[in-house]
Amino acid sequence: MSMIPHYKALLRLGLPIVIGQMGLIVLGLADTLMIGHHSTDELAAAGFVNNVFNLAIIFTTGFSYGLTPIVGRLFGQGKRQEAARALKNSLAANTLIALLVGGVLSWVYLYLGQLGQPEELLPTIRPYYLLQLLSIPFIAWFGGFKQFTDGITDTQVSMWIMLGGNLMNIVGNYLLIYGQAGCPELGLTGAGIATLLSRITMVAVYLLLFFGSRRYTHYRHGFRWGRINLKDFVELNRLGWPLAGQMGMETAAFSLSAVMVGWLGSNELATNQIMIAVSQICFMMYYGMGAAVSVRISNFCGTSDWKNVRTTAHAGFHLILFMAVMCSIPIFLLRHAIGGWFTDNEAVSGMVVQVILPFLIYQFGDGLQINFANALRGIADVRPMLLFAFLAYFVISLPLSYVFAFVCQWGLTGIWMAYPFGLTSAGLMYYFRFRQSLHSHLLRWMA
Numbered sequence: 001m002s003m004i005p006h007y008k009a010l011l012r013l014g015l016p017i018v019i020g021q022m023g024l025i026v027l028g029l030a031d032t033l034m035i036g037h038h039s040t041d042e043l044a045a046a047g048f049v050n051n052v053f054n055l056a057i058i059f060t061t062g063f064s065y066g067l068t069p070i071v072g073r074l075f076g077q078g079k080r081q082e083a084a085r086a087l088k089n090s091l092a093a094n095t096l097i098a099l100l101v102g103g104v105l106s107w108v109y110l111y112l113g114q115l116g117q118p119e120e121l122l123p124t125i126r127p128y129y130l131l132q133l134l135s136i137p138f139i140a141w142f143g144g145f146k147q148f149t150d151g152i153t154d155t156q157v158s159m160w161i162m163l164g165g166n167l168m169n170i171v172g173n174y175l176l177i178y179g180q181a182g183c184p185e186l187g188l189t190g191a192g193i194a195t196l197l198s199r200i201t202m203v204a205v206y207l208l209l210f211f212g213s214r215r216y217t218h219y220r221h222g223f224r225w226g227r228i229n230l231k232d233f234v235e236l237n238r239l240g241w242p243l244a245g246q247m248g249m250e251t252a253a254f255s256l257s258a259v260m261v262g263w264l265g266s267n268e269l270a271t272n273q274i275m276i277a278v279s280q281i282c283f284m285m286y287y288g289m290g291a292a293v294s295v296r297i298s299n300f301c302g303t304s305d306w307k308n309v310r311t312t313a314h315a316g317f318h319l320i321l322f323m324a325v326m327c328s329i330p331i332f333l334l335r336h337a338i339g340g341w342f343t344d345n346e347a348v349s350g351m352v353v354q355v356i357l358p359f360l361i362y363q364f365g366d367g368l369q370i371n372f373a374n375a376l377r378g379i380a381d382v383r384p385m386l387l388f389a390f391l392a393y394f395v396i397s398l399p400l401s402y403v404f405a406f407v408c409q410w411g412l413t414g415i416w417m418a419y420p421f422g423l424t425s426a427g428l429m430y431y432f433r434f435r436q437s438l439h440s441h442l443l444r445w446m447a
Contacts, residue, residue, distance in 0.1 A: 052108065087145070105133050289320050368423075369426040375430075398422075
């Protein structure tokens with residue numbers, strides 16, 4: 001019974017984040033459905049580019065997550081103007097990260113033809129890649145504003161902005177992919193244009209709300225008069241880089257594996273893209289609740305309430321496990337139908353059925369690592385996560401993907417069979433680190 005208030009508080013904070021995240025999923029599914037029915041080659045090209053950019057986007061977004069424990073702690077202490085100053089410093093830091101990530105992606109673009117992808121896909125891959133590249137700064141700025149509003153427990157704002165932006169993207173996809181309402185039929189390039197415009201719009205809406213709405217009056221004063229300073233900048237980098245690295249390495253287990261999928265063929269790439277779209281439904285739901293765990297824990301850290309820090313982490317894991325069960329049941333029951341929703345290619349649909357089993361196996365590990373990674377983020381103990389992610393994803397997951405797929409000759413199913421090992425090992429390492437760190441905080445507090 002003592003957990004019920006924590007369940008309610010997490011649901012109140014987390015459900016708007018989950019709904020916003022689900023909007024991203026609906027967008028991803030709509031993208032995949034519309035592109036897949038326009039052309040299977042375009043679906044395969046989108047799968048490759050999206051997997052490359054997933055790594056960049058997660059890295060950029062992960063860096064912005066360093067703001068959450070700072071703002072959450074200051075909000076718990078009632079320091080509004082200091083929280084707004086942290087936002088200003090975060091936007092500056094995120095801009096530099098966007099320039100860095102954009103430079104790396106520009107270099108990758110020069111070598112697209114040498115990554116072993118099917119030659120016939122390159123003319124479709126290149127323009128879509130460039131449009132995704134242009135949107136990186138807007139992703140970074142959106143991340144700063146979102147972590148700020150989430151940190152002050154105003155999670156509904158980002159929910160509505162994300163839902164509106166995603167709706168705009170879907171409508172733009174329909175018009176520009178198929179050439180409706182007098183628009184040119186641009187296929188995959190049209191999808192890239194719609195995505196770029198929606199990301200620009202979401203940042204513009206955040207700016208209008210922050211500088212024009214009464215609800216942020218106190219924060220605007222702190223933002224305007226607060227200076228970009230070394231102390232805040234160092235703190236944001238101290239938290240942001242390990243989080244970006246941890247999330248980036250996790251995504252790399254999928255994105256770099258997608259390069260191996262390209263070695264298997266276009267049908268395997270298309271299947272992988274479908275399964276990534278399906279898996280993100282579960283991941284985004286879990287991560288929405290994990291973000292609520294991080295925010296609530298950071299608020300309790302501001303008042304040194306370590307007992308409620310521990311209880312919040314456990315309550316969050318219970319809720320994520322419940323979500324995992326609720327997601328897995330319908331996906332298993334519909335496993336023979338899922339492929340047909342995205343493409344008419346029977347070979348691709350058959351591969352989807354084979355990949356469902358390893359997908360279901362790793363749901364526990366995914367929920368475990370998401371919950372306790374966010375718990376560590378909430379208490380600002382993020383540096384060890386970088387080492388744990390490297391061990392889980394680069395030492396365990398990626399090598400196993402190659403062994404299962406090419407040595408054991410299990411193909412695409414073998415690549416996906418490696419994910420349960422990487423995700424579960426990461427979750428266990430995060431869990432034991434959280435226990436150790438919380439024990440140290442409790443000892444210092446009692447002393």
